[in-house]
Amino acid sequence: MLPDATLADYALRLGDDSLVLGQRLSEWCGHAPMLEIDLALSNIALDLIGQASHFLKFAGRAEGRGRDADSFAFRRDALDFRNCLLVEQPNGDFAQTMARQFLFSNWQELLFAQLQHSANDTLADIARKAVKEVAYHAHFANEWMVRLGDGTEESRARTIAGLEWMWRFTGELFERDPALKPLVDAGVAVDVPSLRPDWEDRISRTLAEARLELPKPRRWVMGGRVGHHSEHLGHLLSEMQFLQRAYPGAMW
Amino acid sequence: MNRNWPLWEVFVRAKNGLSHRHVGSVHAADARMAIEAARDVYTRRMEGVSLWVVPSNAITASDPKEHADLFEPAEDKVYRHPTFYAIPDNVKNI
Amino acid sequence: MYTTELKERNQAVQGLSLEREDPERLAAFEARVAADDFIEPKDWMPEAYRKTLIRQISQHAHSESVGMLPEGNWITRAPNLRRKAILLAKVQDEGGHGLYLYAAAETLGITREEMIEALHSGRAKYSTIFNYPTLTWADIGAIGWLVDGAAIMNQVPLQRTSYGPYARAMVRICKEESFHQRQGYEIMMTLANGTDAQKRMAQDALDRWWWPSLMMFGPPDENSPNTAQSVRWRIKRETNDELRQKFVDVTVPQADALGLVVPDPKLKWNEERGHYDFGDIDWDEFYAVVRGEGPVAKERMTARVKAWEDGKWVRDAAAAHAEKRGMRIAAE
Ligand SMILES: [Fe+2]
Ligand SMILES: [Fe+2]
Numbered sequence: 001m002l003p004d005a006t007l008a009d010y011a012l013r014l015g016d017d018s019l020v021l022g023q024r025l026s027e028w029c030g031h032a033p034m035l036e037i038d039l040a041l042s043n044i045a046l047d048l049i050g051q052a053s054h055f056l057k058f059a060g061r062a063e064g065r066g067r068d069a070d071s072f073a074f075r076r077d078a079l080d081f082r083n084c085l086l087v088e089q090p091n092g093d094f095a096q097t098m099a100r101q102f103l104f105s106n107w108q109e110l111l112f113a114q115l116q117h118s119a120n121d122t123l124a125d126i127a128r129k130a131v132k133e134v135a136y137h138a139h140f141a142n143e144w145m146v147r148l149g150d151g152t153e154e155s156r157a158r159t160i161a162g163l164e165w166m167w168r169f170t171g172e173l174f175e176r177d178p179a180l181k182p183l184v185d186a187g188v189a190v191d192v193p194s195l196r197p198d199w200e201d202r203i204s205r206t207l208a209e210a211r212l213e214l215p216k217p218r219r220w221v222m223g224g225r226v227g228h229h230s231e232h233l234g235h236l237l238s239e240m241q242f243l244q245r246a247y248p249g250a251m252w
Numbered sequence: 253m254n255r256n257w258p259l260w261e262v263f264v265r266a267k268n269g270l271s272h273r274h275v276g277s278v279h280a281a282d283a284r285m286a287i288e289a290a291r292d293v294y295t296r297r298m299e300g301v302s303l304w305v306v307p308s309n310a311i312t313a314s315d316p317k318e319h320a321d322l323f324e325p326a327e328d329k330v331y332r333h334p335t336f337y338a339i340p341d342n343v344k345n346i
Numbered sequence: 347m348y349t350t351e352l353k354e355r356n357q358a359v360q361g362l363s364l365e366r367e368d369p370e371r372l373a374a375f376e377a378r379v380a381a382d383d384f385i386e387p388k389d390w391m392p393e394a395y396r397k398t399l400i401r402q403i404s405q406h407a408h409s410e411s412v413g414m415l416p417e418g419n420w421i422t423r424a425p426n427l428r429r430k431a432i433l434l435a436k437v438q439d440e441g442g443h444g445l446y447l448y449a450a451a452e453t454l455g456i457t458r459e460e461m462i463e464a465l466h467s468g469r470a471k472y473s474t475i476f477n478y479p480t481l482t483w484a485d486i487g488a489i490g491w492l493v494d495g496a497a498i499m500n501q502v503p504l505q506r507t508s509y510g511p512y513a514r515a516m517v518r519i520c521k522e523e524s525f526h527q528r529q530g531y532e533i534m535m536t537l538a539n540g541t542d543a544q545k546r547m548a549q550d551a552l553d554r555w556w557w558p559s560l561m562m563f564g565p566p567d568e569n570s571p572n573t574a575q576s577v578r579w580r581i582k583r584e585t586n587d588e589l590r591q592k593f594v595d596v597t598v599p600q601a602d603a604l605g606l607v608v609p610d611p612k613l614k615w616n617e618e619r620g621h622y623d624f625g626d627i628d629w630d631e632f633y634a635v636v637r638g639e640g641p642v643a644k645e646r647m648t649a650r651v652k653a654w655e656d657g658k659w660v661r662d663a664a665a666a667h668a669e670k671r672g673m674r675i676a677a678e
Contacts, residue, residue, distance in 0.1 A: 027422055031418075031652075033657025095660075152659065154659045243424075244425060250425075256457065276518070293445060317390075
């Protein structure tokens with residue numbers, strides 16, 4: 001295929017979302033509230049890391065400079081990461097982790113549901129497999145939102161705080177990026193503003209069942225898609241990339 | 253408050269055409285959570301196409317002390333087994 | 347190993363005299379076990395058998411769950427995406443093993459919460475091996491190769507253990523274990539064939555993990571008082587020393603293939619015995635680690651207790667929600 005910087009950039013956005021969230025969820029391994037939850041969170045993390053590998057590999061082909069998935073994951077600095085700010089937010093407590101999953105997976109499911117019809121066959125194939133995984137993630141997070149929102153006083157307060165933390169990063173998910181216009185016009189990339197009505201509908205339905213209110217509208221915090229991240233990403237990367245940075249050129 | 257999550261017995265159908273088979277148990281607060289936990293714990297290696305979860309305390313088991321009463325009567329009903337009947341070798345398709 | 351025989355505990359169980367059991371039932375039970383029949387949860391069993399099993403299975407379960415921590419320490423730092431996914435899947439498997447085993451023990455009339463409480467209060471033990479730190483990435487290779495290797499050796503015979511639920515859990519576990527040791531050895535091969543820094547890392551990991559791995563099989567047979575009864579009851583199928591020798595015999599050639607040196611100057615093939623002779627194990631260290639004096643024992647228990655306590659509100663919330671939902675359905 002011919003090098004296509006815009007397509008590579010788009011694949012990086014998709015891959016980095018999955019990679020960074022997978023990395024975050026893997027931090028839970030061995031520390032969850034119950035062994036059953038440990039296994040569930042690891043499964044979700046494994047799905048996401050798998051998706052990331054596919055998208056980043058494809059980004060390398062689209063870029064045409066011989067980079068593979070690992071060189072994207074382990075040898076880029078924060079400015080070159082293209083994930084949304086939502087996924088890099090710290091795990092916090094289980095309520096905060098679930099709030100992040102709830103807001104993100106419901107969006108990612110809608111995104112992949114459209115992306116599986118992409119004019120680009122590789123992206124469509126990756127999305128077709130991933131949409132089933134993500135539907136489960138969304139389902140899992142929705143149920144936990146209901147249990148926690150409509151559980152005890154404490155769980156309710158923690159869930160409200162978790163949502164409050166994450167909410168300001170959701171605007172970015174629906175932001176139309178002029179740079180992607182050619183891909184959207186060609187039917188390769190998903191036009192994200194179009195996902196908003198369905199997403200809001202899903203979010204409101206689950207929150208109503210959880211007896212929680214939709215957080216108040218506010219000014220969004222954005223910048224992930226152009227590499228302007230929160231302070232958290234740098235720390236996540238310094239941990240994730242440690243070995244590749246400490247031993248340049250080594251094979252693992 | 254201190255309420256432990258109840259135990260659920262997990263049954264997996266390995267593929268269509270087979271019965272569900274007991275594979276183990278999970279703890280879960282509700283039935284949906286039990287299904288999800290069963291999925292995450294017992295089907296990580298494509299072990300199944302369908303799941304049942306049953307609250308463990310809903311199962312009534314036969315008492316091993318009654319083993320003799322329950323199961324030995326079947327022992328002398330050999331006439332229920334096809335090999336009980338002698339059919340000459342030259343008779344086919346029976 | 348995961349079921350390290352611990353002296354003090356054995357004595358407690360030995361105190362449960364078999365003489366108080368109904369001799370006729372006891373004889374029938376012993377005959378069934380001797381005939382390799384399986385004992386199922388509702389069957390009659392001597393109290394000492396039940397107690398020994400609860401202790402052994404719960405110890406095994408705790409080992410799986412605490413065992414997630416040393417390797418979990420490297421998931422976020424795995425060097426590439428493939429290794430990250432493999433390690434996460436592996437550690438997740440160990441969590442699953444803990445879960446299967448807790449469930450098997452629960453069929454004997456103890457709850458998971460009671461077992462976890464015993465672990466956190468220090469009454470219950472877990473394998474000594476998990477009280478050693480994982481310092482470098484090579485430790486992940488060494489653990490898979492040596493620790494899972496020793497675990498498999500110990501667990502394979504337990505698939506035929508006399509207690510049905512335990513045996514079935516072990517069948518499942520052994521099936522899942524099969525990739526654990528291989529992924530560890532693969533890491534070691536990559537490092538041993540890598541840069542000088544990587545080779546050094548690999549040798550250092552072998553140096554640190556070799557002796558603790560040998561200790562995983564438990565004290566020597568002469569100090570393992572209940573072995574005879576456990577073997578008779580098919581709770582144990584081979585003695586500590588037999589398994590340890592088997593492990594040394596298969597592992598030394600694997601180290602040779604890596605070009606790494608086993609840190610034991612007395613290690614030597616004994617043509618006559620058809621086995622490797624090996625040096626003395628530092629049993630003082632072993633018993634110190636059993637007593638909770640392992641290098642990172644405090645870190646391990648702190649992490650387990652923290653996860654459990656931090657998770658309490660989550661478990662409570664889900665239970666409260668299930669109750670509310672149940673009441674609402676009843677009201678409709
Ligand atoms: Fe295991
Ligand atoms: Fe293992």
